Amino acid sequence: MKKKDLILAGAVLLLAGILALALRLPKTENGNTIKVTVDGEVYGTYSLAENQTVKIQTGHGTNVLVIENGSVHMEEADCPDGYCKRQGTISRVNETIVCLPHKLVAEVESDGSTTDDADDAPDVIVK
Numbered sequence: 001m002k003k004k005d006l007i008l009a010g011a012v013l014l015l016a017g018i019l020a021l022a023l024r025l026p027k028t029e030n031g032n033t034i035k036v037t038v039d040g041e042v043y044g045t046y047s048l049a050e051n052q053t054v055k056i057q058t059g060h061g062t063n064v065l066v067i068e069n070g071s072v073h074m075e076e077a078d079c080p081d082g083y084c085k086r087q088g089t090i091s092r093v094n095e096t097i098v099c100l101p102h103k104l105v106a107e108v109e110s111d112g113s114t115t116d117d118a119d120d121a122p123d124v125i126v127k
């Protein structure tokens with residue numbers, strides 16, 4: 001295999017990944033929990049039904065997530081780019097706020113207690 005072929009294979013894989021992600025996005029179901037992951041490990045899961053402030057302190061730094069009326073936003077962060085604070089408010093399943101410098105991902109999930117989307121198109125759930 002030539003180097004060019006490897007690059008091509010990589011590009012195809014990357015595209016497939018982006019496509020898979022994009023296909024998940026149009027889902028507009030409201031979530032009811034927010035899962036916080038740091039360094040690929042689950043830091044905690046918090047209910048969106050409860051207004052609360054979640055302080056996430058790790059070796060990378062500090063982030064403050066605020067849960068308000070079923071939506072989540074990054075209130076404070078001491079990361080150098082501050083990009084996570086500009087990602088706005090999330091409330092729908094699969095929406096995320098990412099803080100790259102802190103390797104932190106906050107993702108909205110549904111714990112399955114809502115049953116009104118039973119007739120939805122088939123969806124692959126990866127756990």
Ligand SMILES: [Zn+2]
Nearest residue numbers: 077079084099
């Ligand atoms: Zn950040």
